[in-house]
Amino acid sequence: MPELNASILCLAQADKVWKLLHDPRRFPDWWAGVARVEASADGHVARYMAEWPDFEYPTRVETSADGGRIVISCLISDIAHEWRLEPAPEGCRVRARVVIPDDESHRAAALSDELDASLSRLAEVAEREP
Amino acid sequence: MGDFDRALEMAKRALTSGRGGISLEAMILATAAYAASRLGDHALALRYGREQVSLLERMGDPDRTALGSFDLGSLSFAAGDWNGSVCHLDRALSGAHDRLPRALARLRLAEALIRSGDVTRAGEELGRFPFETVTAADQPTTLVCQLERVQGLVAAGQGDHVAALRHFDEAAEGWRQLSAMTTGEDPYRDAFIDLGRPPVAGLVELRVELGRVLADAAATLAELGRAGAAREYADEAVALGDATRFDGYRGILTSLEAVRCPN
Numbered sequence: 547m548p549e550l551n552a553s554i555l556c557l558a559q560a561d562k563v564w565k566l567l568h569d570p571r572r573f574p575d576w577w578a579g580v581a582r583v584e585a586s587a588d589g590h591v592a593r594y595m596a597e598w599p600d601f602e603y604p605t606r607v608e609t610s611a612d613g614g615r616i617v618i619s620c621l622i623s624d625i626a627h628e629w630r631l632e633p634a635p636e637g638c639r640v641r642a643r644v645v646i647p648d649d650e651s652h653r654a655a656a657l658s659d660e661l662d663a664s665l666s667r668l669a670e671v672a673e674r675e676p
Numbered sequence: 677m678g679d680f681d682r683a684l685e686m687a688k689r690a691l692t693s694g695r696g697g698i699s700l701e702a703m704i705l706a707t708a709a710y711a712a713s714r715l716g717d718h719a720l721a722l723r724y725g726r727e728q729v730s731l732l733e734r735m736g737d738p739d740r741t742a743l744g745s746f747d748l749g750s751l752s753f754a755a756g757d758w759n760g761s762v763c764h765l766d767r768a769l770s771g772a773h774d775r776l777p778r779a780l781a782r783l784r785l786a787e788a789l790i791r792s793g794d795v796t797r798a799g800e801e802l803g804r805f806p807f808e809t810v811t812a813a814d815q816p817t818t819l820v821c822q823l824e825r826v827q828g829l830v831a832a833g834q835g836d837h838v839a840a841l842r843h844f845d846e847a848a849e850g851w852r853q854l855s856a857m858t859t860g861e862d863p864y865r866d867a868f869i870d871l872g873r874p875p876v877a878g879l880v881e882l883r884v885e886l887g888r889v890l891a892d893a894a895a896t897l898a899e900l901g902r903a904g905a906a907r908e909y910a911d912e913a914v915a916l917g918d919a920t921r922f923d924g925y926r927g928i929l930t931s932l933e934a935v936r937c938p939n
Contacts, residue, residue: 564806609812609814676842
């Protein structure tokens with residue numbers, strides 16, 4: 547399966563980035579293309595993209611015991627975004643990995659752009675948090 | 677289900693039956709400690725908690741002993757023994773124990789440090805929190821709200837009451853939203869599966885946590901001289917404490933009485 551990997555150094559304290567990653571209500575603040583998020587009755591999260599504002603993307607948000615990752619998976623496409631924080635003297639480093647199923651490999655370039663934009667925005671929002 | 681009296685009674689009966697071996701006995705002690713703590717009988721809860729740790733040490737299983745120390749730290753925390761809580765939670769977090777809810781333990785340690793007056797070290801523990809492993813036993817959907825509240829306590833400890841109130845309000849809003857959601861999640865079941873035993877005082881109850889953060893916010897508002905707002909928060913906190921039969925923040929509730937009935 548194709549994979550994308552990217553990282554960014556964030557000058558904010560790690561707890562600020564952690565909250566943005568772990569609070570689905572904050573996804574629209576930093577995730578490129580996400581317009582709004584709702585909690586579903588079954589415990590999953592529903593993402594609504596700006597491009598298709600009425601179409602629900604059911605999403606699973608999971609934490610992984612393997613190295614403190616948070617994994618956010620689209621239940622329609624099975625595309626999984628994994629986020630991990632590492633300590634850095636200036637703040638923290640955010641590492642992201644996107645695992646793309648073969649059926650969705652044609653979207654790799656668009657997903658790469660989305661990932662870069664989201665990482666930059668995540669760092670920017672975290673650095674601006676009071 | 678919330679029937680802690682019945683849970684304690686059944687656990688006591690199981691303990692006196694003496695059947696099932698040392699491993700099962702440790703689990704029953706964990707259940708009994710949780711129920712006793714939740715009912716406000718902290719002396720009994722701590723006795724069961726210590727017995728559990730002693731049994732786990734005899735079993736020679738470092739992972740389960742670390743869990744026992746986490747339980748004991750949580751029981752001490754519920755009893756208001758902040759220094760004891762710091763000591764046990766430090767011990768639990770000292771090794772790389774996979775089954776320990778490390779993120780939850782780190783947050784609880786930070787709060788115990790604040791309550792014991794060591795705001796500087798509490799801030800350091802919060803700095804370690806984002807790099808901890810998070811598992812189902814940490815009840816991950818609740819961690820953002822818990823982090824907000826502890827950040828609020830650190831801010832209040834540093835004298836930044838405005839930041840403290842912002843964190844408390846964020847936390848309260850989060851607890852309200854979580855309470856309003858009807859999800860398939862069951863924190864008790866998830867923690868039980870993940871830990872392989874009852875979650876003891878580590879279990880997070882949404883309405884109890886909402887009451888806790890409202891009590892903290894009321895105390896901060898009272899310090900700022902905003903008596904009307906403090907009273908509103910305090911009244912809701914007290915009502916939640918009554919509804920959940922939770923007396924775990926006795927000290928805060930005592931201070932809330934002053935807010936509710938000013939001289």
